Amino acid sequence: xxxxxxxxxxxxxxxxxxxxxxxxxxxxxxxxxxxxxxxxxxxxxxxxxxxxxxxxxxxxxxxxxxxxxxxxxxxxxxxxxxxxxxxxxxxxxxxxxxxxxxxxxxxxxxxxxxxxxxxxxxxxxxxxxxxxxxxxxxxxxxxxxxxxxx
Amino acid sequence: xxxxxxxxxxxxxxxxxxxxxxxxxxxxxxxxxxxxxxxxxxxxxxxxxxxxxxxxxxxxxxxxxxxxxxxxxxxxxxxxxxxxxxxxxxxxxxxxxxxxxxxxxxxxxxxxxxxxxxxxxxxxxxxxxxxxxxxxxxxxxxxxxxxxxxx
Numbered sequence: 001x002x003x004x005x006x007x008x009x010x011x012x013x014x015x016x017x018x019x020x021x022x023x024x025x026x027x028x029x030x031x032x033x034x035x036x037x038x039x040x041x042x043x044x045x046x047x048x049x050x051x052x053x054x055x056x057x058x059x060x061x062x063x064x065x066x067x068x069x070x071x072x073x074x075x076x077x078x079x080x081x082x083x084x085x086x087x088x089x090x091x092x093x094x095x096x097x098x099x100x101x102x103x104x105x106x107x108x109x110x111x112x113x114x115x116x117x118x119x120x121x122x123x124x125x126x127x128x129x130x131x132x133x134x135x136x137x138x139x140x141x142x143x144x145x146x147x148x149x150x
Numbered sequence: 151x152x153x154x155x156x157x158x159x160x161x162x163x164x165x166x167x168x169x170x171x172x173x174x175x176x177x178x179x180x181x182x183x184x185x186x187x188x189x190x191x192x193x194x195x196x197x198x199x200x201x202x203x204x205x206x207x208x209x210x211x212x213x214x215x216x217x218x219x220x221x222x223x224x225x226x227x228x229x230x231x232x233x234x235x236x237x238x239x240x241x242x243x244x245x246x247x248x249x250x251x252x253x254x255x256x257x258x259x260x261x262x263x264x265x266x267x268x269x270x271x272x273x274x275x276x277x278x279x280x281x282x283x284x285x286x287x288x289x290x291x292x293x294x295x296x297x298x299x300x301x
Contacts, residue, residue, distance in 0.1 A: 055224040056186055060216060097188040099215035105192035135216045141186055 057140040059086055059094075063132050067117060073126035075111075076119040079136075088114050095141040096120060101134035103127070110138060172245040172274045173238055175281045179272075183226035191219060196275050196284040203288050229255030229264055243276035253290075267291040 059082065067076030091113040098106055111121040118138070120127060175194060182190040192215060199211040201218065208214035231251040238247045249270045257263040273285040 055227040056220075058220050060220065095188075097192070099188070099192065099219070100212035104212070104215075105189050107189045135212060137188055137216070137220060139186070139188065139220075 059091065059138040061136060061138070063130055063134045063136070064116075065132060066130070067119070067127075070122075074128050074130065075122060075126055076117055077127065077130060078117045080116060082113065082116050082118070086113065088112075091118065091138050094138050096136055096138050098130065098134055098136045101131055102129040103134065170280060171238075172240075172247050172272075172281050173236065175274060175283065176247045176249065176270075176272050179283060180226065180231055183223050184231075186223045186227060188215075188219070188223070191223070194283055196277065196282040198275075198284060199286075200284070201286045203286075204290070228258065228261075229253050231268070234267065240274075245274045245276075245281060247272045247274065262293070264293060266293045 061079040061081040063077045064080040065078040066074060067078065089112060091110045094110045096108040096110050096118070098104055106125070108120040108124050108127065111119045113119070179191065179194050182194065192211075195211055195215075197211055199208075199214060201208040201214045203218060203222075206218070208218055231253050234250040234252050236247065236249045238245065240246045247270075249272070251268045251270065253264055253266050253268050255264040268288055268290045271285070271287040272283055274281040275284040276282075
């Protein structure tokens, strides 16, 4: 059986391969293809959806320690996960929603954050009742319904 | 007289709230997801919520709210969910709503365009005067844009 020169698509790929090789672009082509595959990955409504395009900037964490009460009420807590994720002041004015514990579903506004602590604004209700381990989301969202101070 | 009017309006409001259909709860749930209103979403979920999403199970409300709700809100914000078909049933305090949606959305910088059919099963439980979502199960057909999708 004689081996003939590649035809059709085979010929095109062979030519393209030669061009890529000559220009030293083979590795670049591979990287491009890998990026393409990555970009067309799962777009489903689930946890494995790529998070490279977050619509809302968000910090999810747990309460690791309670802050010092002010006037008998709690307005701050510590969260170990904050370190390295957001610098001090980055969460200012963001919306805080507890997603577990006694305050599940309650909304607050962040007044400021340090390296590992979060303080909510005194304009709303205090954090009285939160406990170590409670989970929360802090989102870069305007909050229109922060509860009034009790 | 004014006081009577206020009482009457409050009564009407209460009746209207009590008569919220399970399908309205499901629609409101999607609206809250799209609005990114975390607290509103949580207010519609039963404390015993179980969510199945494409083979992943969240067996607690807290687990869903912490891990997957944020992703679902982001996804809802960047897509449109148009109802294709819907059936509802159940009796008493337990109802179900089965819906298929045509989900479409543009490509992002790192995410592909979306054009797919998503099937949704929602089981609702009456808590007091309102129905709350006790179970959600989402699954989807192939993405018509050609992007890989999970089933």
